[in-house]
Amino acid sequence: MSSQEASSRSAVVALARTSLSYAHAVIEEAEREHGDLRMAQAFGILLALHAADLGDALRELAGPEPLPGKKRLDNNPYTDPLDGRYGDMDAWRRTLSDDELREHCRYWNWSRENQVHPHGRWWCSKALSASQRELARRGLDPQSWRDGTESE
Incomplete structure (x- = not known):
């Protein structure tokens, strides 16, 4: 893997980590303020759709299947x-x-x-x-x- 590919991959992994951290914060807030997880579940689905382009990075973060x-x-x-x-x-x-x-x-x-x-x-x-x-x-x-x- 070239240094440019490695750098791009690192940037995607960093973006995926930031997106997941933001998702955790929103889910916690939705659960705390609304008492159920319907909004959080909906947000999770939207996040999954948004993160489709980050599939490789998310798989790397999740570890081996x-x-x-x-x-x-x-x-x-x-x-x-x-x-x-x-x-x-x-x-x-x-x-x-x-x-x-x-x-x-x-x-x-x-x-x-x-x-x-x-x-x-x-x-x-x-x-x-x-x-x-x-x-x-x-x-x-x-x-x-x-x-x-x-x-x-």
Whole structure:
């Protein structure tokens, strides 16, 4: 690769990183101000369309793709009781039983620990934190999902 190609590639990677950082900020703001992720999801779709020209740089940032049929996160031993639900996730969390909420925490903790990309870890951490806040709101130990016991 020539130095000019390397320089162009570095510029595209830098632009992709800046775009992703901006996207994170907008998604956080949309979630904070609107309480649901519809606007953030729409923005994500628009960002993906805009970033189509940055495909190579984004693939470089994301790292190697998993082998076909061997997606790393498909092996989660825990079940997300809210899988497939959309809208106000805090409201959905309030509908879970204590045991379901703890399973929800275990699911997101496992997902966070097995994420390859920083954005994925950040997203899983947000879901785990929200579930821990719901445990605390109920007067339960926010860490009780770790071993299944409640603090006295």
